Amino acid sequence: PATAEPGPGTDYASDDPFTSARTDWWRQDRFGMFIHFGAYSQLEGEYTRADGTVCRDAEWIKRNCQISTSAYEDMAQGFDPSSFDAKAVVKAAKDAGQRYIVITSKHHDGYAMWPTKQNAWNLRDHSSFDKRRDILAELKTAADRAGIKLGFYYSIWDWHDPDFADPATFPKYRERMYAQLKELIDGYDPALLWFDGEWDADNPTNTWSPKDGEQLEAYLRGLDPDLIINNRVGKRRVVDGDYGTPEQEIPGSQVAGQLWESCMTLNGHWGFAKYDQNWKSPQTLARNLLDIAGRGGNYLLNVGPDKLGRIPQPSVDRLREIGSWLRTSGQGRAVYGAGNAGLVTEPGWGSVSRSGNKLYASVTSWPAAGQPLHLTARAPFEVTRARVLGSDQKVAVTAAGDGFDLTPSGGAVNDIASVIELTVKPSG
Ligand code: FHN
Numbered sequence: 001p002a003t004a005e006p007g008p009g010t011d012y013a014s015d016d017p018f019t020s021a022r023t024d025w026w027r028q029d030r031f032g033m034f035i036h037f038g039a040y041s042q043l044e045g046e047y048t049r050a051d052g053t054v055c056r057d058a059e060w061i062k063r064n065c066q067i068s069t070s071a072y073e074d075m076a077q078g079f080d081p082s083s084f085d086a087k088a089v090v091k092a093a094k095d096a097g098q099r100y101i102v103i104t105s106k107h108h109d110g111y112a113m114w115p116t117k118q119n120a121w122n123l124r125d126h127s128s129f130d131k132r133r134d135i136l137a138e139l140k141t142a143a144d145r146a147g148i149k150l151g152f153y154y155s156i157w158d159w160h161d162p163d164f165a166d167p168a169t170f171p172k173y174r175e176r177m178y179a180q181l182k183e184l185i186d187g188y189d190p191a192l193l194w195f196d197g198e199w200d201a202d203n204p205t206n207t208w209s210p211k212d213g214e215q216l217e218a219y220l221r222g223l224d225p226d227l228i229i230n231n232r233v234g235k236r237r238v239v240d241g242d243y244g245t246p247e248q249e250i251p252g253s254q255v256a257g258q259l260w261e262s263c264m265t266l267n268g269h270w271g272f273a274k275y276d277q278n279w280k281s282p283q284t285l286a287r288n289l290l291d292i293a294g295r296g297g298n299y300l301l302n303v304g305p306d307k308l309g310r311i312p313q314p315s316v317d318r319l320r321e322i323g324s325w326l327r328t329s330g331q332g333r334a335v336y337g338a339g340n341a342g343l344v345t346e347p348g349w350g351s352v353s354r355s356g357n358k359l360y361a362s363v364t365s366w367p368a369a370g371q372p373l374h375l376t377a378r379a380p381f382e383v384t385r386a387r388v389l390g391s392d393q394k395v396a397v398t399a400a401g402d403g404f405d406l407t408p409s410g411g412a413v414n415d416i417a418s419v420i421e422l423t424v425k426p427s428g
Pocket of ligand 1: 059197263
């Protein structure tokens with residue numbers, strides 16, 4: 001547990017996130033669950049105005065549907081996520097093969113999902129929810145039991161706190177924010193903090209300065225030196241925090257200078273939106289995971305529970321399918337503990353990741369019988385063994401041009417990706 005007070009003497013700059021023991025679990029785990037859940041979930045994506053017109057949005061609904069603060073507060077009074085089941089959430093993550101969870105403790109609407117003492121705008125004091133319950137504590141217990149790491153999303157931008165948007169009063173807001181973060185660390189011992197909203201659009205004077213980010217990061221590391229923190233803690237992106245956070249995209253193969261994690265939605269929204277049935281296919285999701293792992297990143301895949309706290313069934317179904325695929329024939333080896341292949345350039349037929357002396361060529365476009373897959377070597381190496389996971393077919397490996405040709409003896413073994421495992425020996 002993090003009890004130490006922040007103080008001088010810790011040289012965070014010498015702690016390289018790429019190699020430090022602190023980030024080790026995060027670099028190995030590769031796949032996490034993002035959860036967007038808050039007062040906005042009560043509206044389930046639709047706000048009916050006084051004139052009967054309906055405005056749609058999810059976690060941005062207050063802002064984008066111009067809901068007044070008092071109307072939003074009235075709405076939140078009815079929030080009662082009585083069906084939130086931490087064990088079921090953790091099980092959904094575990095079934096998917098996700099090894100960590102990041103849940104919104106406070107989104108831009110400022111509503112705290114734990115009983116904060118800094119204000120009454122929270123799930124305990126401003127809702128119809130059972131006052132004895134604390135969903136973050138429930139999640140922490142369930143996650144610990146399942147060996148899943150728990151982290152908290154926290155929005156620096158705050159639409160509710162009047163002190164936020166006024167530079168004269170911002171220091172008061174900052175003090176409360178520090179206090180809230182201390183509550184989270186002391187009360188729930190999170191493994192990770194995921195900041196957002198550092199780009200706040202409300203303040204022309206750009207209240208959140210690079211210095212603010214630096215100070216906050218130092219404060220948090222003083223509270224808990226093991227914390228993993230994303231880059232949005234500050235404004236300097238590549239310099240701040242432990243890792244970059246591309247959103248709804250998979251960056252190109254040349255991501256340099258920072259660990260990274262791609263966060264993505266399962267449909268088109270982060271928060272629950274009952275009208276959005278535009279679900280990505282399990283095949284797309286699993287292939288995203290492979291591409292991301294092969295480029296050395298993590299995948300944080302989002303679910304948005306409904307107003308009662310239940311993860312939508314289409315999300316649960318997809319997560320289960322990804323997990324069952326990951327468990328098939330050891331396909332997970334291409335993901336967990338694996339990273340940028342380095343030795344090869346990215347092929348057009350799938351993706352390649354590397355774990356120690358193994359390369360995992362995840363083939364999404366399997367060649368016609370007798371045709372080779374070409375692997376372009378960036379540095380000289382030998383292939384000492386080649387096999388298709390989950391099959392006993394042979395793979396002929398021949399030196400060809402700028403690398404190797406791999407010619408499997410049979411057809412694809414999996415609809416998502418058939419994985420060829422190569423044992424390699426760097427040479428030259
Ligand atoms: O505005 C938010 C959005 O609601 C969501 O939380 C995403 C998740 O990465 N982040 C912000 C936009 O960058």
